[in-house]
Amino acid sequence: MSSRAVTIRDVAERAQVSISTVSHTFSGSRPISAQTRERVLAAARELGYDANPSARSLRTGRSGLIGLFLRPRYAVAGTPDRAETFNRLVGSVATEMLRRKTGLIHVPDLHDPAVASVPMDGCLVAHPYGSDEVLAEVQRRGIPTVTVEEDPDRPELAWAVRLDYPRVVTGLLEHLREQGAREITLLSGTEDNAWNRRPRQTYLDWCARIGIRPRTGLLSEGLSGEETAARARELLTAADRPDAFVVCTCDSAAVFVKVAAELGIGVPGELLLAALTDSEHGRVANPRITAMDLNHEVLAEQAVELMFARLSRAAEPKEPVTVDPVLRLRESTARPPH
Amino acid sequence: MSSRAVTIRDVAERAQVSISTVSHTFSGSRPISAQTRERVLAAARELGYDANPSARSLRTGRSGLIGLFLRPRYAVAGTPDRAETFNRLVGSVATEMLRRKTGLIHVPDLHDPAVASVPMDGCLVAHPYGSDEVLAEVQRRGIPTVTVEEDPDRPELAWAVRLDYPRVVTGLLEHLREQGAREITLLSGTEDNAWNRRPRQTYLDWCARIGIRPRTGLLSEGLSGEETAARARELLTAADRPDAFVVCTCDSAAVFVKVAAELGIGVPGELLLAALTDSEHGRVANPRITAMDLNHEVLAEQAVELMFARLSRAAEPKEPVTVDPVLRLRESTARPPH
DNA sequence: GCCAATCATCAAAACGTTTCGATAGCCAGT
DNA sequence: ACTGGCTATCGAAACGTTTTGATGATTGGC
Missing domain, CATH: 1.10.260.40 (lambda repressor-like DNA-binding domains)
Known part of the structure; x- marks a missing residue:
């Protein structure tokens, strides 16, 4: 031009x-x-x-931009459930940043040397894994960082926003018991992050407290519908089939409902079903599925607020900010259905 | 550190x-x-x-970053429908960019001098207004630009991805007629962009072609539930109430359904209802609402592809890339309901 | 055993800002 | 008339890269 x-x-x-x-x-x-x-x-x-913004930031050492890393890499391609999580989180962070008139950068792979690095004054790392390497890398570079959900292996990092899983997961388990469930199986996802680790621990603690035998298993949140169906069939035809499942995603829960129907098992009549994250699938399935909404909007808002506090040299908080997930009770755990 | x-x-x-x-x-x-x-x-x-990325881009003149402007400013705060549009679009663009290992910047207000400007090699302007000022500004600065939907006053800009409204809106109108509607009112949104202008024009053309009197009106897509309800009550109690409404958003359509129910008007029995953009509201309302899905994912994918073509000095296309919106037929226009 | 060509490295000049010490002009106080 | 203290402006030095012409050192052809 x-x-x-x-x-x-x-x-x-x-x-x-x-x-x-x-x-x-x-x-x-x-x-x-x-x-x-x-x-x-x-x-x-x-x-x-x-x-020229590059000249300016070269001189001043500040770019006015915040980076965003979304850790589950396959969120990007992902299942419908994944896409919704990704969109809500990214959308909320972007909205919050725009309100504060600060640019937000989605950072591509930091470890790929072919990728030009990116000028950021600070960064958000969302849903880090245990001993997360990207988190470690940005810290090594001295970039002020706030995490959305904590690195489960580094609970000492207080510049973080975390969900109050114990309260809400316990609430869900008690709800299932009230609805008549006696044998509850928890199927966690396989990504090693707080969202998988902490509800599982909460479940184990709860079982110990009320004196029942915990029944856990794994179910990858990245599985295709067919793979999940095969797994569901196996679990639902087992001799000691439980009377309630808590699974990681609504995508999976919807498949369980479908397989259960094929096997003539009524939901919620003979089987209760709940998911540890909410999505479209849960809201339109028949019956609709009880789920824990991870409240990404509030999580994002708090994280951005924390980021700005950090950049304006506020003191490190004593502990992470806590946000409540929201339990969405629906027909899949309602006996009788309302 | x-x-x-x-x-x-x-x-x-x-x-x-x-x-x-x-x-x-x-x-x-x-x-x-x-x-x-x-x-x-x-x-x-x-x-x-x-x-140091700033030093590098100062020297090379390239930053490896693409800017994204989402034009409807109040998308940011917005209604649920807005939020979904925003999230899907931003999410899809981000996903596409991450796949290509290039950073994406959400650009805050370009006209606010307090906001540090942002280093970008190119930018996407989504849903520009007529004679869009941000679009004009980035062009003035000589930043290679691709638009998602065209600036309706500048159809000559061929670095754009646009929706094929005529085909799909005509399809919707014919569907309504097949379902028995004789008097169809179109209520457009009030933001001056392609999404409001072109379906309206398609509707007018269609009316002229089949020889019926067009009935149009405005309904701001930013209205609160109460405001929309007041408007709906007014239109639904008018003497010459039509037998079908096409409104701008599912948020509005859901309110129309509710008000109609209060007035004892059955949907789809006595009134058909459809929306020009899809959202959660449309999928969970009772009855579920027929809507045109704007296909943000494909729009984003094509726009990013065009951006990369432009940056690698491809020739300007002769005309914009066209993407099909998807008609989601649901109970609100099904007579009898399936 | 010399000339040209090739290879590996260096030094210096940008890129476009911000920052900061220096300075010229001016006025008030003695 | 000289000093001291403002005010408005200038000049030059960074900031950390990439790029490019120049320069020794090594090779190969004769």
Whole structure:
């Protein structure tokens, strides 16, 4: 388009002043006479001057941009459930950042040397894994970081927002018991993050407390529908079939409902079903599925707030901010259905 | 954290070479002996060196980042319908960019001088208004731009992805007629963009073609539930109430259903209802609402592809890429309900 | 055993800002 | 008339890269 970008030098020349005067005019860091200011502003306007952001941040050491890393890599391709989680989280963070008039960067793979690195003043790492390597890397680089959910192996990092799983997962388990469930099986996802680890621990603690035998298993949150169905068939035809399942995603729960129907097992009549994250699947399945909504919007809002606090050199909090997930009770655990 | 960032100079010193040698080692732009390369890489590793992205882009003139502007400003705060549109679009663009290992920046207000400007090699402007000022501004700055949906006042900009409204909106209108509707009212949103203008034009053309009197109106897509309800009550109690409404959002359609029920008007029995964008509201309302899904995922994918083509200096296409919206037929227009 | 070509490296000049010490002009106080 | 203290401006030095012309050192052809 234009042959050459307009620089501060062009403005200075046209306004007949030095480049430092132009700089001061814009930044207000030194007094400039009204007359000179006018000339400079006019020149800038006429030339269509815009400061070069790279030059500015090279000099100042700040870019005004915050990076966002979303850790489950396969969220990107993902299942419908994944896509919804991704979209809600990314959307909420973006909304929050826009409200604060600060740019947000989705950072591509930091470990890929082919990828140009990115100028960020701070970064958010969402849903880190245990001993997360990206988290470690940004810390190594000295970038101020806030995590959305904690690295389960590094609970000491207090610049974090975390979900109150014990309260809500216990609430779900008690609800299942009230609805008549005696044998509850928990199927966790296989990604090693807080969302899988902590509800599982809460379940184990709860079982110990009320004196029942815990029944756990794994069910990868990335499985295809067919794979999940095969697994469901296996579990639902076992001799010691439980009377309630808590599974990781609504995608999986919906498959369980379908397989149960094929086997003539009524939900919620003979089997209760709940998921540890909510999604479209849970809201439109028949019956609709009880799920724990991870409250991404509030999580994002708090994380961004924490990020800004950190950047303005607030003291490190004593412990992470806690956000409540929301239990969405639906027909899949309602006996009789309402 | 670290007292001082590690620069190329530190690496050069430790490896006992000049800084240009270090640079060449990383960029591969000149041959470096195996022995020297080893020393340099070792020094970089030991020191934890990472190139400063601002310095690099100052020098090269490229940042490796693409900007994203989402034009409906109030999408950010917005209604549920808005939030879903925003999340799907932002999520899809982000996903697409991550796949291509390029950073994506959500750009805050370009016109706010308090906001640091942002280094971008190109930018996407989504859902521009008529004679969009942000679009004009980025073009003035000479930033290669691709639009998602066209600026309705500048159809000549061919670096764009647009929806095929005529085909799908006509399909919807014919469907309504097949279902028995004789008087169809179209209520457009009030934001001046392609999504509001083009379906309206398609409707007017269709009416003219089949020889019926067009009935149009406006209904702001940003209205609160109460405001929409008041408007709905007014329209549904009018003497010449039509037998079908096409409204802008599912949020609005859901309110229409509710008000109709209060007035004893059955949907779809006595009134058909459809929306020009799909959302959660449409999928869980009772009856579920027929809607046009704007296919944000494909739109985003195509737009990103076009952006990369443009950045690699491909020739300007003769006309915009066209994507089909998807008609989601549901109970609100099904007579009798299936 | 010399000339040309090739190879590996270096030094210096950008890139466009911000920052900061220096300076010229001016006025008030002695 | 000289000093001291403002005010408005300038000049130059960074910030950390990439790029490119120049320069020794090594090779190969004769």
